[in-house]
Amino acid sequence: MFFSLITSAAALLSLVAIPSAQAARLDVVxxxxxxxxxxxxFVTAAVGDKVVFSFRQKNHTATQSSLANPCTKAPGGFDxxxxxxxxxNTGGPYPPAEFTVKDLKPxxxxxxxxxxxxxxxxxxINPGPGQFAQFKSAATGSSAAAPAAAPTSAAGSTDFxVVxxxxxxLLYDPANIxxxxxxxITFEFHQKNHTVTQSTFANPCRALGxxxxxxxxGFDxxxxxxxxxxxxxxxxxxxxxxxxxxxxYCRQGNHCGQGMVFAVNSVDTGPNSFDAxxxxxxxxxxxxxxxxxxxxxSGALSKxxxxxxxxVMVGIVTGLxx
Numbered sequence: 043m044f045f046s047l048i049t050s051a052a053a054l055l056s057l058v059a060i061p062s063a064q065a066a067r068l069d070v071v072x073x074x075x076x077x078x079x080x081x082x083x084f085v086t087a088a089v090g091d092k093v094v095f096s097f098r099q100k101n102h103t104a105t106q107s108s109l110a111n112p113c114t115k116a117p118g119g120f121d122x123x124x125x126x127x128x129x130x131n132t133g134g135p136y137p138p139a140e141f142t143v144k145d146l147k148p149x150x151x152x153x154x155x156x157x158x159x160x161x162x163x164x165x166x167i168n169p170g171p172g173q174f175a176q177f178k179s180a181a182t183g184s185s186a187a188a189p190a191a192a193p194t195s196a197a198g199s200t201d202f203x204v205v206x207x208x209x210x211x212l213l214y215d216p217a218n219i220x221x222x223x224x225x226x227i228t229f230e231f232h233q234k235n236h237t238v239t240q241s242t243f244a245n246p247c248r249a250l251g252x253x254x255x256x257x258x259x260g261f262d263x264x265x266x267x268x269x270x271x272x273x274x275x276x277x278x279x280x281x282x283x284x285x286x287x288x289x290x291y292c293r294q295g296n297h298c299g300q301g302m303v304f305a306v307n308s309v310d311t312g313p314n315s316f317d318a319x320x321x322x323x324x325x326x327x328x329x330x331x332x333x334x335x336x337x338x339x340s341g342a343l344s345k346x347x348x349x350x351x352x353x354v355m356v357g358i359v360t361g362l363x364x
Contacts, residue, residue, distance in 0.1 A: 065090040070165065074098040075129065078158050080151070080165035084174045087143045087167050095139045101126040101266070101276035103154040104139055104165070109173065112181035113152055113159035123264040124155065126231075126276050130269070143167060150177055156277060199224040201279075204304065208232040209270065212297050214290075214304035218316040221282045221306050228279045235267040236292045236302070238278060243289050243314060246323035247298035265294065282306065289319060298323050 066088065071081040072095050080095075087093060095104045106119030115121060122139040143149075149167035152159040162182045166174050199222070205215045206229050214229075221227065229238045240250045240260025250260025263278040282288070288306035291298040303323045308316045 065092065067091070068093045070095050072097045072104060072125075072153070073100065073102045073127075073163075078153070078161050078163045080104075080153075080163065083164070083178070084166040084169050089143055089145060091143045093141045093143065093167060095122065095141070096136045097122075097125040097127055097138070098136055099127050099129050099131070100274065101155055102158065102163070104141075104151050105154045107150045107152050107164075109148065109150055109177055109180075112150065112164055112177055113154075115154065116150075121154075124266060124276065124278060126266055126268070128269055128272060129274075130271070141167075148173060152181065156279070199226065201226045201228055204229050206231045206238060206266075206292070207234060207236045207268075207302075212292070212300050212302040214238075214292075214302065217304045217320075218308060219304075219306055223282055223284060225282045226279050227282065227306065228277050229263065230275045230277050231263075231266040231268050232275055233268045233270050233272070235265055236294055236297065237265055238263040238280075238290055238304075239293045241289050241291050241303075243287070243319055243322075246289060246303055246319055247291055247293075247326055249293065262293075287314075291323060299326060300324070 068085045068087055068091055070085070070093060073079070074081075075098075077098070085093065101124050103124055104120075104122040106116045106121065107114055108116045120141060125137050125139070127136060141149075146168055148169050150169075151165040151167075153163040159181050162178055164178050164181045166177060169177065202219050202221060202225065204217075204219070204227060207213070208215075209232075211232070219227070239262045241248055242250055249262060261280055266276055266278070268275060285307055287308045289308075290304045292302040301320050301324050303320050305316045305319055308314065308319065312318070
């Protein structure tokens with residue numbers, strides 16, 4: 043009887059240990075010099091396995107989508123955010139993002155940078171027979187455009203270019219634009235390390251998700267470091283969905299408090315004008331925000347939109363500040 047109990051206990055411990063012992067690490071390279079691709083493009087994984095995305099040049103994401111909509115972020119899906127890697131980084135270390143497989147359902151992923159997805163930069167975990175080819179075909183079939191830094195605007199719409207920062211500059215140029223529904227705004231990041239973060243007129247230097255009483259969460263590019271020597275610049279694009287004014291700021295240090303704010307469709311004069319918004323930002327000196335003021339260098343990175351899967355980012359490029 044004693045032997046039987048010991049044997050059962052040992053068997054139970056052995057069974058408990060099996061998942062941990064068999065968990066695998068599946069490495070996926072994202073991008074590279076002149077490369078718009080996840081390598082490999084799909085993997086077969088077991089529950090508990092870790093898929094580790096290793097980001098290479100230039101600036102890519104690993105963003106969850108769906109089979110039906112390959113180039114659109116899935117509600118509640120994970121998103122690494124943009125991970126810029128300079129051309130000068132030829133030997134690593136390369137910033138990773140880790141995803142733990144929770145079940146055996148297919149997981150669909152794409153790069154949200156410009157038209158990278160429509161150029162075929164997609165990835166899958168556990169696709170069914172023929173499904174990955176279907177997924178990639180749907181992504182590339184949505185646009186025949188060549189790889190570009192910013193998406194092509196729809197017919198009749200305009201893509202506005204806004205330069206963010208630059209040597210010795212704490213500004214968006216232009217900082218105040220008029221756009222119609224369907225237009226896009228492409229932010230081109232220059233030196234040193236800035237963000238494009240949505241706020242409100244009442245709280246110019248605080249992220250919208252921290253001040254909204256309706257549960258609304260604003261957009262946020264995340265920190266985008268650009269070295270002084272860089273001659274090519276990463277971009278990030280938003281689409282205008284209505285004519286309601288959009289307010290934004292840079293959440294690096296006290297950049298907002300020094301007037302680094304922008305607006306879309308603000309009124310020209312009066313108490314709710316762009317000038318009034320910028321003056322309000324300067325009056326609080328950027329101290330009203332509870333957002334992080336420096337780029338993360340390790341640990342968990344999250345973006346507060348929905349319930350995302352566990353996505354841990356470590357070793358992000360160290361932030362450069364003015």
